[in-house]
Every structure is written in structure tokens, then in C-alpha cells.
Amino acid sequence: MSPVHDFVVIGGGIVGLATAHSLLERYPDARLLLLEKEDAPAKHQTGHNSGVIHAGVYYVPGSLKARLCQAGNRSMVEFCERHGVTHEVCGKLIVATKPEELPQLARLEERGRQNGLDIVRLNAEQVAEVEPHVRAVAGLRVRTTGIADYPAVCRVLADLIQAGGAELHYGTRVTGLDYGAEGHRVSTTRGEFSAHYLINCAGLHSDRVARLAGTDPQSQIVPFRGEYYELRPDKRYLVKHLIYPVPNPDFPFLGVHFTRMIDGSVHAGPNAVLAFAREGYRKTDVNLRDLTESLRYPGFQALARRNLKEGAAEMWRSFSKAAFVHSLQALIPEITAGDVIPAGAGVRAQALTPQGGLVDDFLIVKGQGALHVCNAPSPAATASLEIGRYIVNRLPAFAHLASHQTRPQADVSPTRQDVTA
Incomplete structure (x- = not known):
């Protein structure tokens, strides 16, 4: 020893x-x-x-x-x-793409102000000035991201x-x-x-x-894989900052968004699907111990039951590029399937309670x-x-x-x- x-x-x-x-x-x-x-x-x-x-x-x-x-x-x-x-304080936009998202955007703005953040509310025209290719009815600019x-x-x-x-x-x-x-x-x-x-x-x-x-x-840790696409180099001009949707309050993840990376590339994603291994960065990565623990855990079972519709949509996005691109088009309508290529994935270690709470x-x-x-x-x-x-x-x-x-x-x-x- x-x-x-x-x-x-x-x-x-x-x-x-x-x-x-x-x-x-x-x-x-x-x-x-x-x-x-x-x-x-x-x-x-x-x-x-x-x-x-x-x-x-x-x-x-x-x-x-x-x-x-x-x-x-x-x-x-x-x-x-x-x-x-290497780093850059580039700021980000959180955008509402339809009127029914405006109340949630307002709640997010209030929460940010309670947290003492420098937040600017933008109308549709102001969003277009910051991100010309984004379609939105309103947005929040968070300068310190x-x-x-x-x-x-x-x-x-x-x-x-x-x-x-x-x-x-x-x-x-x-x-x-x-x-x-x-x-x-x-x-x-x-x-x-x-x-x-x-x-x-x-x-x-x-x-x-x-x-x-x-x-x-x-x-218990339950691993969730987040899969990404990235914009082809000739399409990176479509994204100048970081662009996020208004999060769905009924779903525990943020939704697909655009992230300008420190190397200049632009990643789009992630979705959120159960990983079949705690270090499962690929769909084919399976660890029987990890998977059995997740599936048998009452907390995961409860979470899956509560989010059955959203979870199914996330799984479909994992296997359907068209569905993934459709989600991206809610933010930038002109993006096509030919504009994105598969990128890497990450695995989030998320603790769940036995009752299914994150x-x-x-x-x-x-x-x-x-x-x-x-x-x-x-x-x-x-x-x-x-x-x-x-x-x-x-x-x-x-x-x-x-x-x-x-x-x-x-x-x-x-x-x-x-x-x-």
C-alpha cells in the first residue's frame, strides 16, 4: 500500500x-x-x-x-x-417561434432577471438583426453566455x-x-x-x-445520450451566436439548438435518448449491466411513463435525419438535410430519484x-x-x-x- x-x-x-x-x-x-x-x-x-x-x-x-x-x-x-x-463570450439567443411560447419566454426572462443576468428582450425584427436566418416572434439575448x-x-x-x-x-x-x-x-x-x-x-x-x-x-445515475449534427462548412454563416428554443416546461431537457463551437464549427442538437451504456456514445454501444440497471430502476420507469410522447419523439429523431432536421427548421427554416452531417454525441449523467424525479x-x-x-x-x-x-x-x-x-x-x-x- x-x-x-x-x-x-x-x-x-x-x-x-x-x-x-x-x-x-x-x-x-x-x-x-x-x-x-x-x-x-x-x-x-x-x-x-x-x-x-x-x-x-x-x-x-x-x-x-x-x-x-x-x-x-x-x-x-x-x-x-x-x-x-481559447474562449469567446459570444452571447446567445433564446427564441419563441410561435405566439403560444411567449408566456414561457416571459417566465424565463423573469427568472433570468431574478438571477441578476444581463438580458435584453427582442421583438421579431430585432431577432432578425442579430440572427438574420432565424424565424421567431420574440427572443431573449443573454450577453454573458x-x-x-x-x-x-x-x-x-x-x-x-x-x-x-x-x-x-x-x-x-x-x-x-x-x-x-x-x-x-x-x-x-x-x-x-x-x-x-x-x-x-x-x-x-x-x-x-x-x-x-x-x-x-x-x-441513481441514468445515462442519456445527446446526439448532434453539424452544419457543413459552407453553411456555417447561418448561425452567428448560440441559438436556443424556448424549453418545453413539461420535458426535462432543453430541446435541439445551435451551438457555435470554439473551433468555428456549428453543432445542431442534441436530442435526448436513453443510452444503453453509461459510456454509450454510439447507438451500438450496449452494456448489459448498465442497461439492466436503468430499465429496472423504478425512477426511470416512472420518468418514461410521464414523458412517453416526448421520449418517443426523441427516439424517432435519433433514427430519422428528416425528423431531426424538421426540429432544426423550427429555428432556421432554410436548413435542409443536405446542410448537416452527423457529429459526435455526449452522454449526460443524470441522477434520478426512485420516484422518477430528475x-x-x-x-x-x-x-x-x-x-x-x-x-x-x-x-x-x-x-x-x-x-x-x-x-x-x-x-x-x-x-x-x-x-x-x-x-x-x-x-x-x-x-x-x-x-x-
């Missing part, structure tokens, strides 16, 4: 790396170990997302998501500027962590956890490690890691000598630096490290809307 570490962080996505970075900011002399099962950081959710720096317009005012997203919108831009990571190269952010964080003295072990999958008087014994595919305190940022497998540690998150906020569960990040979907990348600081502020005092602390980060006080435990 290796020498005892002060902290072990499980997961080398952006949340795990940001948490490790925050730990070293608070405790620069800490013996820190980060374990990642892949051969490099950001191989899953972080490396497959759309790269958006969210402003926080959708989230319940006062919720952890809303507060950490707003703070993260600022700190992520600052981090990118400081470390030379941006895009960033999140894998590059992760590479910078990994370099900073290693420069701070931490150990990063790639290709190291956790297979067992045992907690005792001396702390955690962590069994992996590359031997055993030990640590006084454990932080679980395992993303798609976070609920399983929590249960390995003897903690019940009272939810855990709508970040979920951080306390265990024995541990904290488990058991729900961190979008906007987790945007908020990652703030999630890391929030976690560090929730840790118990470590007397043997206290004399070496840097100045503490400002706390983000919990509210009644928090779903942290």
Missing part, C-alpha cells in the same frame, strides 16, 4: 480536477492523489459536451446551480484569460495540480473502498492507496463509487470521511471552479494542515433550495 495521502479525488473530469486544484489552493502542502480510470483527463462528459459557458438563465433563483453557475461564468472566463485557453475549450481547461488544471505536488494516476480504476480508523483504503486496478479523506467526482459512475464507500445517494440541482452527499458529487450535469463545466471551492468549504477542519492554509475562499452559503446533504 502507498503512503497515506491527505486527500484522494476519484475522477479526472473537469469537476474532479477543479476540486483538486481548490484543495491545493486551500492546503498547498497537502498530500493529494487523483485517480482517473482513463489514460488522460476529460475523456467523458467534459470532453463530449458543447463547450458552452452558461450564464444561468434556466436555474431556480437561489439554487446551488444558479449561484455556482453565475459565479462560474465569471471565474471560468477569468481562468481562460489567465491561462491562455460564452464558449470555451474545456479539455484545454482540464489540461491546464492537471498541469497546475502536478506543479503543486499532487499525484495524478491515469489508467487507474477504483474497484473497492474500505473505511476505517486510519481513513480510506482504496483498491484499484493498479494497487492499493490510502487517504484520510475521499472526494468522489466520478461522474457517470459517481453513484456506484458512493455505494462502494457505503453511502446511499438515494438516487435531481434538478447539484447533489453533493456526505459520507464517512468523504463527499460524493452524485449529480453534476450541465452547467457543471461552467461552474466547475466554483463547485471545487464549494466542496473545499464543506470539508471538516484538518488540524495537521491548518497552519499551511492559504487564505480561505469565500463561502457560498446553502439555502433551502440546495439538495446537498
Whole structure:
């Protein structure tokens, strides 16, 4: 067994790396170990997302998501500027394409203003000035939304962590956890490690890691694949910013939209379908354990029953390019099937309660000598630096490290809307 570490962080996505970075900011002399099962950081959710720096317009005012997203919108831009990571604060449009969507657009505008965002209401003519090819009756312009190269952010964080003295072990999958008087014994595919305190940022497998540690998150990760098309290079002029529809309040996902990526490409999507594997980026990816767990879980069964019509439409879009393009034409009517080509897909790790409710906020569960990040979907990348600081502020005092602390980060006080435990 290796020498005892002060902290072990499980997961080398952006949340795990940001948490490790925050730990070293608070405790620069800490013996820190980060374990990642892949051969490099950001191989899953972080490396497959759309790269958006969210402003926080959708989230319940006062919720952890809303507060950490707003703070993260600022700190992520600052981090990118400081470390030379490619990014752009380009803004986005949320548009109502028919009159019956106007009340929901107004509610979204009010929520954004409650969250303190810079939002401008646009009429149809003003929408056309910003995005000439969009058909809409009204819209909201959210100026502080941006895009960033999140894998590059992760590479910078990994370099900073290693420069701070931490150990990063790639290709190291956790297979067992045992907690005792001396702390955690962590069994992996590359031997055993030990640590006084454990932080679980395992993303798609976070609920399983929590249960390995003897903690019940009272939810289960169900993976949803989001599939994308992208505009052909000669059609990229159709989209100048980020373009989103008014979300359907009865469906838990945002609907297909257009995202200008940091490399200049324009992605269209995603849909939202059950992935047949937690790392199922292709339709043909099937993991029997993952699929059986999802289908047998009462929470997924309840969610599927409530959203049967919408779920069937999402599945149809997965197999029908014509149906996918038809959804895109609601925003940009002149797009044709010949204008788009298949792009990659991502998998969202969504925690569901046994009753079928989507855990709508970040979920951080306390265990024995541990904290488990058991729900961190979008906007987790945007908020990652703030999630890391929030976690560090929730840790118990470590007397043997206290004399070496840097100045503490400002706390983000919990509210009644928090779903942290």
C-alpha cells in the first residue's frame, strides 16, 4: 500500500480536477492523489459536451446551480484569460417561434432577471438583426453566455495540480473502498492507496463509487445520450451566436439548438435518448449491466411513463435525419438535410430519484470521511471552479494542515433550495 495521502479525488473530469486544484489552493502542502480510470483527463462528459459557458438563465433563483453557475461564468472566463485557453463570450439567443411560447419566454426572462443576468428582450425584427436566418416572434439575448475549450481547461488544471505536488494516476480504476480508523483504503486496478479523506467526482459512475464507500445517494445515475449534427462548412454563416428554443416546461431537457463551437464549427442538437451504456456514445454501444440497471430502476420507469410522447419523439429523431432536421427548421427554416452531417454525441449523467424525479440541482452527499458529487450535469463545466471551492468549504477542519492554509475562499452559503446533504 502507498503512503497515506491527505486527500484522494476519484475522477479526472473537469469537476474532479477543479476540486483538486481548490484543495491545493486551500492546503498547498497537502498530500493529494487523483485517480482517473482513463489514460488522460476529460475523456467523458467534459470532453463530449458543447463547450458552452452558461450564464444561468434556466436555474431556480437561489439554487446551488444558479449561484455556482453565475459565479462560474465569471471565474471560468477569468481562468481562460489567465491561462491562455481559447474562449469567446459570444452571447446567445433564446427564441419563441410561435405566439403560444411567449408566456414561457416571459417566465424565463423573469427568472433570468431574478438571477441578476444581463438580458435584453427582442421583438421579431430585432431577432432578425442579430440572427438574420432565424424565424421567431420574440427572443431573449443573454450577453454573458460564452464558449470555451474545456479539455484545454482540464489540461491546464492537471498541469497546475502536478506543479503543486499532487499525484495524478491515469489508467487507474477504483474497484473497492474500505473505511476505517486510519481513513480510506482504496483498491484499484493498479494497487492499493490510502487517504484520510475521499472526494468522489466520478461522474457517470459517481453513484456506484458512493455505494462502494457505503453511502446511499438515494438516487441513481441514468445515462442519456445527446446526439448532434453539424452544419457543413459552407453553411456555417447561418448561425452567428448560440441559438436556443424556448424549453418545453413539461420535458426535462432543453430541446435541439445551435451551438457555435470554439473551433468555428456549428453543432445542431442534441436530442435526448436513453443510452444503453453509461459510456454509450454510439447507438451500438450496449452494456448489459448498465442497461439492466436503468430499465429496472423504478425512477426511470416512472420518468418514461410521464414523458412517453416526448421520449418517443426523441427516439424517432435519433433514427430519422428528416425528423431531426424538421426540429432544426423550427429555428432556421432554410436548413435542409443536405446542410448537416452527423457529429459526435455526449452522454449526460443524470441522477434520478426512485420516484422518477430528475435531481434538478447539484447533489453533493456526505459520507464517512468523504463527499460524493452524485449529480453534476450541465452547467457543471461552467461552474466547475466554483463547485471545487464549494466542496473545499464543506470539508471538516484538518488540524495537521491548518497552519499551511492559504487564505480561505469565500463561502457560498446553502439555502433551502440546495439538495446537498
